Amino acid sequence: MPILEGEGVTKYFGGLAAVSNVDFYVDEGEIVGLIGPNGAGKTTLFNLISGALVPKSGVIRFQGANITGLKPHRICKMGIARTFQSVKVFANMPALENVMLGSLFGAPNSVAPAEAVREATALLDFVGLSAVGATPAKDLTLANQKRLEVARALATKPKLLLLDELMAGLNPTETAEAMALITRIRDQGITIFMIEHVMKAIMSVCDRIMVLHHGVKIAEGTPQEIATSKKVIEVYLGE
Ligand SMILES: Nc1ncnc2c1ncn2[C@@H]1O[C@H](COP(=O)(O)OP(=O)(O)O)[C@@H](O)[C@H]1O
Ligand SMILES: [Mg+2]
Incomplete structure (x- = not known):
């Protein structure tokens, strides 16, 4: 059973579908990467998981329990912690x-x-x-x-840790240290879902990667599959 799963998760800001009908899962013990261009909806998805925002539709489950729309402090106490992009x-x-x-x-x-x-x-x-x-x-x-x-x-x-661009703004030494830290956290038995732009980090640390573009999940797979996906290269890696 996945520790975290979402079905049809959708969030609008006015007329903009920031997260659109996204299905996702994170298995216990995994390090899953979430990538995509700026404005793809990555942080919004984390805000929906952590309770900072409430989805318009869709369901989010943590350890089998429906957490959709619960307040952030309740979700935190259930075992989901996060860091912030800023x-x-x-x-x-x-x-x-x-x-x-x-x-x-x-x-x-x-x-x-x-x-x-x-x-x-x-x-x-x-x-x-x-x-x-x-x-x-x-x-x-x-x-x-x-x-x-x-x-x-x-x-x-936490049982699940959400990291939002932990490596943004870090120099290469600090980035390497952050990568090592993430691995040590996972070795403590904590599952990790991480948004990251530093490809070297994503590719070497993650077991699996999910790609968002304009709020839509456009790809999902192993680092190798993502690195060679035509679609992903076109919208993101090729930039
Ligand atoms: N609180 C908000 N109010 C209005 N629009 C927002 C808000 N938060 C994010 N957005 C918009 O939603 C889209 C997705 O943003 P975000 O989730 O921050 O993307 P990412 O983290 O992938 O860069 C962007 O177009 C952004 O401008
Ligand atoms: Mg973001």
Whole structure:
């Protein structure tokens, strides 16, 4: 059974079908990539999965349960966490406290503050930020703010992690580190659905890739199949 599946998922903004009748699934333990040109509807699909937006029609199921239209905090507590294309950290709050928020407010079971500190400390270490726990988030580099978002998402103890352009704006070294981090997260038993433009990362990290174009799913397959798909090259890779 897929951990996440969608059937006929559709979202309009005015007359624009940002996501149009999209079927998708993510199997437990997979790393699935979501690619497509700017404006294809990728972030909108993540907003529909995480509850930030409600679809006009279609059904989204997580671990077999219908989550369509549930509020974001409920979906988070059920086990879906996310990061954002433009990082959303609490700028003046120290890194450690940013991560604690995930434990305190996003986890399925309530966590005492002392336990939240322990969890956040371990997660900062896991993402490579143990040296900057006391630093206000706004003073971290973009790469480190992105790691911080990952740590905060992990603090909610997700079964599924949605990553929206984690590598955008990172240099090659930081990109390689982000790729390694994604693999380590999957090795912890967390399923990953990731939007990415960095093809090298997508092709080497993902088990399977899905392609959106103008809100429509135009291809789905292994990295090899996607890299050689005429349709995908025409609308996206060939750019
Ligand atoms: N909140 C919104 N209101 C109106 N239009 C939106 C909104 N969010 C996204 N769109 C439009 O929906 C389309 C898909 O956007 P988005 O999902 O952000 O694409 P992607 O993440 O693939 O670049 C774009 O045409 C975008 O301008
Ligand atoms: Mg986007």
